Every structure is written in C-alpha cells, then in structure tokens.
Amino acid sequence: MPAGRPHIIVDDLRIGWGSRVLIEHVSFQIERGTTLAILGGSGSGKSTLLRYLIGLERPLAGRIDIDGVGAPHVYEGAPPFGVLFQSGALFSSLTLAQNLALPLTKWTSIRGPAVRELCQAKLELVGLGAFADHLPGEISGGMKKRAGIARAMMLEPDLLFFDEPSAGLDPITAVELDQLIITLSRDLGITVVIVTHELPSIFLVANTCIVLDKFAKGIVARGNPNDLRDTSDIPFVHNFFTRSSPGRAREPA
Amino acid sequence: MRARREQQSVDIRTHADGDRTRLAPEGSFDLSHAASVAQVLDGAFTGLEPARPIDVDLTRVERIDGAGAVLLARLFDRLDASGHRTRVLEASNPGAAQLIALYRARHVDPSAPAPPGASALARIGAAAGQLPRTVTDALDFTGGCAVAATKTVASPGSVDWRSLPGLFQSIGADGLIVTGAANLLVGVIIGLLGISQLARFGAVSHVPELVVIAQFRELGPLVTAIVVAGRSGAGLASELATMKVSEEIDALRAMGFDPLRWLVVPRCVALVVAVPLLTWVGDALSLLGGFLAAMAITDIPARAYVLATGDAIGGGNLLAGLVKTPFLALAIGLIACGQGLAAQGGAAAVGVRTTGAVVLAILGVIVTNALFTLFFTLLGI
Numbered sequence: 001m002p003a004g005r006p007h008i009i010v011d012d013l014r015i016g017w018g019s020r021v022l023i024e025h026v027s028f029q030i031e032r033g034t035t036l037a038i039l040g041g042s043g044s045g046k047s048t049l050l051r052y053l054i055g056l057e058r059p060l061a062g063r064i065d066i067d068g069v070g071a072p073h074v075y076e077g078a079p080p081f082g083v084l085f086q087s088g089a090l091f092s093s094l095t096l097a098q099n100l101a102l103p104l105t106k107w108t109s110i111r112g113p114a115v116r117e118l119c120q121a122k123l124e125l126v127g128l129g130a131f132a133d134h135l136p137g138e139i140s141g142g143m144k145k146r147a148g149i150a151r152a153m154m155l156e157p158d159l160l161f162f163d164e165p166s167a168g169l170d171p172i173t174a175v176e177l178d179q180l181i182i183t184l185s186r187d188l189g190i191t192v193v194i195v196t197h198e199l200p201s202i203f204l205v206a207n208t209c210i211v212l213d214k215f216a217k218g219i220v221a222r223g224n225p226n227d228l229r230d231t232s233d234i235p236f237v238h239n240f241f242t243r244s245s246p247g248r249a250r251e252p253a
Numbered sequence: 254m255r256a257r258r259e260q261q262s263v264d265i266r267t268h269a270d271g272d273r274t275r276l277a278p279e280g281s282f283d284l285s286h287a288a289s290v291a292q293v294l295d296g297a298f299t300g301l302e303p304a305r306p307i308d309v310d311l312t313r314v315e316r317i318d319g320a321g322a323v324l325l326a327r328l329f330d331r332l333d334a335s336g337h338r339t340r341v342l343e344a345s346n347p348g349a350a351q352l353i354a355l356y357r358a359r360h361v362d363p364s365a366p367a368p369p370g371a372s373a374l375a376r377i378g379a380a381a382g383q384l385p386r387t388v389t390d391a392l393d394f395t396g397g398c399a400v401a402a403t404k405t406v407a408s409p410g411s412v413d414w415r416s417l418p419g420l421f422q423s424i425g426a427d428g429l430i431v432t433g434a435a436n437l438l439v440g441v442i443i444g445l446l447g448i449s450q451l452a453r454f455g456a457v458s459h460v461p462e463l464v465v466i467a468q469f470r471e472l473g474p475l476v477t478a479i480v481v482a483g484r485s486g487a488g489l490a491s492e493l494a495t496m497k498v499s500e501e502i503d504a505l506r507a508m509g510f511d512p513l514r515w516l517v518v519p520r521c522v523a524l525v526v527a528v529p530l531l532t533w534v535g536d537a538l539s540l541l542g543g544f545l546a547a548m549a550i551t552d553i554p555a556r557a558y559v560l561a562t563g564d565a566i567g568g569g570n571l572l573a574g575l576v577k578t579p580f581l582a583l584a585i586g587l588i589a590c591g592q593g594l595a596a597q598g599g600a601a602a603v604g605v606r607t608t609g610a611v612v613l614a615i616l617g618v619i620v621t622n623a624l625f626t627l628f629f630t631l632l633g634i
Contacts, residue, residue, distance in 0.1 A: 054507050079509050089504035091496075103508045106411075151508075 005068060007032040007159060007191045008053070013062035015045070015052050021060070022048055023218050028210050032158075035185050035192040037202050037225065039240065040212030046195045047086070049212070050163050053193065054083050066159065078107035081159040082152025086167055088144035090136040096123060096147045097132040103154045122150040126180060142173035149180065160184065162194040166201045178204045199243065203229075211237050263289045265297050273306045276339075279313040282321025282349075290321055294328045304336040311346035311353075319352070326356040394591045398521075401513035411514045420523035424485045425530060432480045436468070436535030439476050440542025443467050447543075448551055457551055461558050464543030465565035469574040470629075473536045475622050478581040481528055482614035486589040489520055490610030493593025494603040502594065512594065521586035528582035529575055536574070573634055577625040584617040 006029035014024040022045045030036045040046045051057050053064060064070070067080055090099050100119040104110055110118065116132075123129050126146040128139075136144055145165055152160055162181065166174035178201050185192045185205070196202060202209060202225045209228070211221040213236050221228055221237040229241035238244070263280040276297070282290050301307075309329065311317075317325075329339045343350040405412050447460040493516060496502050502512050540562055547553050592610035596602040 051503070056503055056506055077509065079507060083504065083507040085500040085504055085507075087500050089500040091501055091504075092499075102510075107509060 005032075006030055007034075007067065008193070009063070009065040010053070011063040011065070013049075013052065013064065014060045015048060015057070015062075016060055021217060023212060024061075025218050026062070028219065028222060030191060030193060032191055033185070033189045034207045035181070035194065035205050037206035037209040038193065038195045038212065039197060039202060039209050039225075041197065041214065041236075041240070044212040044214040046197075046212050047163055050161055050193070050195050054081065054161055055079070078103075078155055080157060081161060082149075082155065082157045083161045084145060084148045084152050084163065084165055086163045086165075088136070088141075088148040090144055090147055090151070092136050095133050095135055096128060096139075096150075099136070099147065100151045100154050103151065107155060118154070119150075122153055123147070125153070126150045140173075142169050142177065145169070145177060146180065149184075153184070158189065159191045160193070162192065162196075164196050164198075165194065166196060166198040171200075174198065174201065175204070181205050197240075199241065211240065262286050263293050265293055267297075267301065270308065273308050274301060274337075275308050275310055277310040277313055278325065279315075281316040282314055282325060283316050283318040284320040287320045287324065290324050294324055297328055298332075298335075301332075301337070306338045306340065307332060309339055309341045309345075311341065311349045314346055314349050317346075317349045317352060319356070322349070322352040323356050326353050329353070330357065390595065391591065394594070395587060397513050398517055398587060401511060401518055404511075405514055405518050411511060412518045413515050414519060416519050417523055420520060421527055423488065424481065424523050425527035428481060428484055428527075428531060429534060431484060432477045432531045432535050433538050435476050435480050436473060437538040437542040439472050440464060440468060440539030440544075441546045442542075443472070443539070444543035444546030445550070448547065457547075457553065458557075458561065460547055460551075460553070461543065461561035462565040464540060465562055466570055468536055468539040468543075469566070469570040471574070471622070471626065473532050473539060474574050474578045474581055475618065477532045477535045478528060478578070478585065478618040478622070479615055481524070481531065481582070482585045482589075482618050483611055485524070486585050486614040487607050487611050489586070489589040490593040491603055491607040493590055494596035494606040497594055497596045498599055498602055517586070517590040517594075520590055521583055524582040524586040525579045528585075529578040532575065532578045569634055573625075573629050577622065580625070581618050581621055584621045585614045588614040588617050 008030040010026060010028050013026040014021060015026075016022040016024075026049070028036075038046045038049060048057075052059050053066075090096070091102070094102075097116060097119045100122055101115050104115055104118060120129060120132055123132050126149055128143060128146055128150065131139055131143065131147075136147070139147070149160075149162075149165075160181075165177050165181065169177065181192060181194065182205055184190050192205070194201070194205060206225050208223060209225050210219050211228070212218065213220040216236075221232055221234055225241070228237055232238055232241070263282065263286050264278070266277045266279060268275055268277075280286070329341070332339050341350045341353060443464045444460060447463040448457055451457050451459055451463070493502075496516075502516075505512050505515060544555075544558055544562070547558055548555060589610045592606045592613065596606040
C-alpha cells in the first residue's frame, strides 16, 4: 500500500434517506496509524456516518476511499477493516471462540486446531483467555466489547472502527477499554476510527477529531481535541468540550 | 382580601400592596393535597385587578413538592399570559421558589403541533404512503433471496450449513407433536362430518375416500403449514429480528457475510425439507383419525375401511398434496425471515415483526394453497 497516502479519504459525502439529508459536504482524511474520533451530540449522525464508512449503507453522493480502492462492497471479499459495534454484536448462540472463528473460517483456508489457537490468542490479547468457551450471555458488558474487539481483529486488519465503545460501561472498565484501543493503535500500528461522545475517551485516545452538529448538518470543527477545547470559538464545540449547556446558566441538580 | 378558603390545608390570600398585588399561598402544596390545591388555584383569579403586577410571597407555604410546584408554576404562567407580571419573592422561601422556577423554565407550550401520525387519519395516510415502499422492499427481498440461492449453488461455503441440524430439530422434530395432533383431529373431524352428511345418502362407505382426498389434497398441507407458520414462523422472525436490533446482522455484513445466504437460505432449506415430512406424518395420523371416528359411530368393518382407504390413495391425490408443500414452506420461510430482517428499533420492533410474520405467513400459506388448487383444477389433476 502506498506510503504517505491517507488511509481513508472521505470526499463531499452526503448521507440520508431519500429526500431527507442527515449530513452533507462531509470531507476528511485519516492518516495511517492515527486515531480519529467522530464527535457530536445525540442525533448528529455520527453512528450513521460510521455505517456508511463500513459500507452498510450507500451514500446519496460523495466518495469514501479506503486504502485507495474505494469503499469495498461488503459481500465482494474480506473487509479490510474490523468493526466493534456499540453492543458488541456477538452472536448469542455461539461461544466467544466460535464467534471469533466466524470471519476466519469464512475468509481463510485455516481449519482445525489452528483456528482455535488463533481465537484463543486474540482472546488472550484482550484479556479474555479464560472465557473462550463462554456464551456472550455469560459475560459482562465490558467483556462483550473486548470480545467484539478480538473478533474485529481476527483478519488482522490495519483499520478498526469503534461505535461508542465506552457507552454503558463503568469508568474503570471504560478506561481499560480506552487503554486497549491505545495499545492496538500504538503497538500494532492500526488506524482507529472511534465514534463517541465520552470526553475522557476522546482526550485519551484521539489524535484528531471531527465534530458533527445536527443543526449544521455536517462538520463544524476538526483538529486535535485539546486544541479545539482550548481555542475553538464555535459555541457548540466549546459547549461540547466544556460540558456547558447553551440555554441555561446553571443546570438543575 | 381573602380569595378562597375551601380547604383547611391549602389557601391563597391576596391583598393590595401599593401599586402591586401580593399573592400568598398558604399550607401544604404537595401531591397528597393536589386536588385541593388545583381547586383553590382555579379560583385564584377571582378578585385580581387586571394587568396589575403581582408579588408572590411563599413564606406561608409549609410544604411543597413537584406536584404542588407544577400547579403553582402553571398558575403563574396563566397570570403572566393574562397581563399580570408575576414576581416570585425568592427570599420568602428559597426552596419553594427554586422548585417552582425549575418547572417554569422547563415548561413548553403544549399547544405545539402534534408529531406527524398522531391522529388516526394521519396514521392511515402514513400507512398508505408507506405501501409502495413496503411492496418494493418485499420484492427487493425476494429478488435478493433468489440471487442468494443462485450464489449458494456456486459457493456452498457461504451458507451456515452447521445450523441445519438445529433447524431441523426445532422446525421438524419439535413441531411433530403439534402438527401430528392437529392433523389427527382434522382426520377425526372429516370422518365425523363425512359420516353425518354421507349417511343421508346411504354413502357412508365413501367416508374413507373423503378423508383421503380432503386430507391429502388440501387439509394436510394446509393445516401442517399453518401450524408451522404459527410456531416456527414466529420463532424464525423473532430470532432474526432480535439479531437485527442487537446489531448482529450489521456485524455479519461488516465481516463480509451475506445475511440472506448465511441466515435465510438454511432456514428456508430446513423448512422445505421439514414441512413435507411433517405433512406425510400428519396425513398418516389424519387417516388414523378418520378410521377412529368411523369405528366409533358406524358399523363399517375395520378391514373394509382400511381397504377402501388404500384404494383411495392414488398417485394424483398424493402428488397434488405433496407437490405444493415445499412451496408453502418456502412462503413461510421467506415471509418470516423477511419480517425478521426488516425489524428496526428496539424490543417493540421484535414483537411487531413477529406478529406480522405469523399473520402474513398464514395468509401466504392460504394464498399459495389456493393458487395450487386453482392450478390443479384447471389441469384436471
């Protein structure tokens, strides 16, 4: 793959349904090995944007280019990325090891004990080595998300998408998950795109970010999260990073 | 001036204070006194001079909770709207003033337009507007399944064949008792009905033939398919709908799996194989039901009944019934899986799609069966 070329190029993307446009004129690039956070309030379209980036929906207009080949149609080959969905999205009737084996048996010729060994290794990487034969219903929410990350990494992708990984987790588990994401990005050189509105996660894991606003129907700010927090003069961005309410001087308890 | 004193625990006093009016609620403004509060507040306008500023003194409010604060907040809103300018004297009772201010700040105009679809007429219009989309979605799904079936032949590994034994178990073996019992009783019903009607013409000896023809050609496939549609159709739809709302379907797609091939094809295959088998067993049990009915209330010899039944089971009757069962099964599979995969939202969507799957699958079975009957009639089969 060409060195120096952005890992993902999004050019003038317009997404929505029929005549209803959710966001438009969305353009950004993600450098290889970096972590981009897609930020915004509830209903701003950040999770929807993720669905378009991973090919689950077709945009109304614009271009998504991953690895210089355009967004792959999801059925035409092994996807060049892994995805962690908000709920983990593990298959409830399969054990963790069986969940992890799915993409491996689908897209590789590896069979037999090697499959189990690879699944076990990935589970150990995310700290779930002892839970290979557990069903998703038998483990906690944080463990499901870690198992989801392990499954997303089964095909050794160099690009991972995370949809609100910290949502619904206690602060300690959320930090552990953030640390895992940092480790993956730093030690394995994986490009990470993370959708979140958890401020601690943003400042911890993201090199750069884009901020979506539902009223502006697009990107209202981009850059390093710390810089945006300190220097942005856009009210929504300032309020977002400082957790202030635009309408009230004081929030009731 | 005293505005009203109807309840001992709640009251509102008003008196002139220079060019302003002082309004002083008294007593317990809480949920347990809400009815009295509402009654007192309704009369609070009485005696108020129009467009005169009002100071609200909360000193004598002994107790206030959310309910009381809401009622007082709405009173002050109404006073403001009618030209009075109310000012709550915070120092008189800071806690009560803060609670009232909270509810006034959060108040939105309830006369704002209702969301679309709130009225029955709007819902009917929305449903009608949605109809073309529903039809195209159904056609799109059917076409997608046809493509998936073709691709399955070229790439059998893209189907989750490992799920087949479990599907055979849940659709076939686990459903055998219900479909068997239904068909047995249908045989009894046909037998009893045939005996009562044919006896009028002295044709009781034709009861075995009636049971065979009615069961083999129509009722066997129909009853079996309807029971499977209700039982397995609901199961399949709810399973896939749950997978959809919990993002498992998205995860499959993101990993490069085609949900139609991975999930729908094995379920349809299981149905297409299991339903004819269930129908065969059901046919046999139905013959037993007819036999038991005849033995119970007629004097037809058992041997004569069995021989007459054997004579009636011709290739045409057997074929006409069994040819259509795979199509009935396919209709159940496509409708149930289509409804399941169309779920959007949360747990409520699972229920809605499951109900829709059962209703549509039963309807689909009846329509498909009717088409086959028409086709066979035209062909003289």
